[in-house]
Amino acid sequence: MVAGGMRGITAMLYETSLLDAEEGIRFRGRAIPELREKLPKARGGEEPLPEGIMWLMLTGEIPSEAQVRTLSAELAARAEVPKAVFDALDALPKNAHPMTQLSVALMAMQPESKFAKAYQDGAHKTTFWEHAFEDSMDIIARLPAVCAAIYRRTFKDGTLVAADASLDWAANFAHMMGHDSEAVKELMRLYMTIHVDHEGGNVSAHATHLVGSALSDPYLSLVAGLNGLAGPLHGLANQEVLKWLNETREKVGDNATKEELTEFVWATLKSGRVVPGYGHGVLRKTDPRYTCQREFALKHLPDDPMFKLVGKLFEVVPGVLTETGKVKNPWPNVDAHSGVLLQYYGITEANFYTVLFGASRAIGVLSQLTLSRGSGYPIERPKSVTSQWIEEKFGKVEA
Ligand SMILES: CC(C)(COP(=O)(O)OP(=O)(O)OC[C@H]1O[C@@H](n2cnc3c(N)ncnc32)[C@H](O)[C@@H]1OP(=O)(O)O)[C@@H](O)C(=O)NCCC(=O)NCCS
CATH class of the missing domain: 1.10.580.10 (Citrate Synthase, domain 1)
Known part of the structure; x- marks a missing residue:
């Protein structure tokens, strides 16, 4: 936990919402x-x-x-x-x-x-x-x-x-x-x-x-x-998604096959970048915020080529991310969809999305x-340790 970005530590009271890994936000x-x-x-x-x-x-x-x-x-x-x-x-x-x-x-x-x-x-x-x-x-x-x-x-x-x-x-x-x-x-x-x-x-x-x-x-x-x-x-991932979708479209066009899209996703990963709009620190299923934006798109912009691209990527990206063997959640998050809705209505300036x-x-x-x-919540002051402290307590840890 100390080396892994504090994943999984229950450490604060927060009343307004609660995230379930499988069901999403409530x-x-x-x-x-x-x-x-x-x-x-x-x-x-x-x-x-x-x-x-x-x-x-x-x-x-x-x-x-x-x-x-x-x-x-x-x-x-x-x-x-x-x-x-x-x-x-x-x-x-x-x-x-x-x-x-x-x-x-x-x-x-x-x-x-x-x-x-x-x-x-x-x-x-x-x-x-x-x-x-x-x-x-x-x-x-x-x-x-x-x-x-x-x-x-x-x-x-x-x-x-x-x-x-x-x-x-x-x-x-x-x-x-x-x-x-x-x-x-x-x-x-x-x-x-x-x-x-x-x-x-x-x-x-x-x-x-x-x-x-x-x-x-x-x-x-x-x-x-x-x-x-x-x-x-x-949050900046929503801007990155639209840029990446535009890049995808430029490289493989609107009628790309699944194979061509798969190759493009791998190329993104091999260039040392993440696939924006996919993955999550807590969620382990498709984000319900993605799903409700998809419902909105199905109702209002079913024929938009960018929306269709998002749908096609949904069929490809999770498989590729799973194949890497390290991504814990290969499913789309909220950012995978939001930019496509905005651009459809003329809000095309991705740098503004965040x-x-x-x-x-x-x-x-x-x-x-x-x-x-x-509630009089106190000042936060968690504990940190040095890697030397860990070695003294538990011995040398191999990377
Ligand atoms: C959201 C995110 C930061 C969560 O990070 P995390 O909790 O560390 O995720 P994981 O435990 O699954 O990460 C394990 C590995 O998979 C990689 N990974 C996770 N999601 C990935 C993605 N979408 N594309 C490529 N690699 C990804 C991580 O970079 C990490 O690689 P490393 O061991 O080489 O450092 C991560 O999924 C990500 O970078 N997603 C893309 C950006 C994004 O959409 N952010 C918005 C989140 S709402």
């Missing part, structure tokens, strides 16, 4: 298909509103339509972004990765932290959760405008689209990016709902949780998590951060 005990059915939807829409899963994670209860609409309105009321954020973004080189921009933008907002101010003013520790909640609400409320600004300054002409307070959180997000079709809004609702949380041990959740345990405020804590999400083995993941993940990790402050 949010407060409820699986994705159940939530897709039971969480409130937008009028005329079929996908759940992310405000609903946020409510569920914070309270343990499925909200009513009225409760979700109240939460949407509350987020819209808090959505104004301070000017310092735009100044900070403008000071960055235009080619700064969108995740770097997100990190900087949130840091530019940190001076407004109500948690940090309350702590400095001597707040009693039993009230910490209230200040963490206030900051979390402010951050989540502002994320659509912040992320949309990053999108439009990096990939479009830099003009910003004004918020529409009558829309739900995810629909307004799509609107501010400049994507206004109902179909994109539905995709954003689904996307923002399924990426929120994946129990506590993944890099983004754990980093947020760890930094928060030092009573760093929610801005500082979330940025720690997002910087972890920006790693290619974690920002979308991050906006959703913020909802999960900040909900847990609020709960952790409420």
Whole structure:
């Protein structure tokens, strides 16, 4: 465990979701298909509103339509972004990765932290959760405008689209990016709902949780998590998947045989790279978040060549990864599918995909951060050892 990235160590309390290796993620005990059915939807829409899963994670209860609409309105009321954020973004080189921009933008907002101010003013520790909640609400409320600004300054002409307070959180997000079709809004609702949380041990959740345990405020804590999400083995994999799919298409074309695809997958492995979108630290089956995105694609874009390619790769990649003899989970994860849906609706800028993941993940990790402050969770301080200590205790270990 000490040499293997702490796999399998049960080491923290994390209430908002729990991951089962075979069944996948459950949010407060409820699986994705159940939530897709039971969480409130937008009028005329079929996908759940992310405000609903946020409510569920914070309270343990499925909200009513009225409760979700109240939460949407509350987020819209808090959505104004301070000017310092735009100044900070403008000071960055235009080619700064969108995740770097997100990190900087949130840091530019940190001076407004109500948690940090309350702590400095001597707040009693039993009230910490209230200040963490206030900051979390402010951050989540502002994320659509912040992320949309990053999108439009990096990939479009830099003009910003004004918020529409009558829309739900995810629909307004799509609107501010400049994507206004109902179909994109539905995709954003689904996307923002399924990426929120994946129990506590993944890099983004754990980093947020760890930094928060030092009573760093929610801005500082979330940025720690997002910087972890920006790693290619974690959240950046969604960007890598689209690039790899494009590369696959370029090399073998749209009508590749299984043999040609198999050869291409082997070529990826032999070049010393991973196959992005496959494998997992905990899951041992196909990720239900992959499956629900596939269902969405079957309904909305069944003939898209990229979607067909994803389906064909599903028939090939697990066999190849199994044949390597070392990959513990050869099945696809959430990232294997998300980019294909986004590109279909014109969001083709792969480097932006992790920002979308991050906006959703913020909802999960900040909900847990609020709960952790409420439960008085202590500062984390696990034990480490040196390899010399291991040798002294157990003798020399052969590599
Ligand atoms: C997610 C991931 C980091 C989990 O890592 P892990 O828990 O160490 O996975 P395993 O225990 O199965 O790894 C054992 C070996 O298989 C390799 N492996 C795992 N998944 C692989 C993949 N998709 N492609 C190629 N090799 C892979 C690992 O790199 C490791 O090789 P090594 O012993 O030479 O270092 C890994 O599966 C991966 O890199 N996947 C691709 C990136 C990705 O999709 N990330 C998003 C995750 S949601």
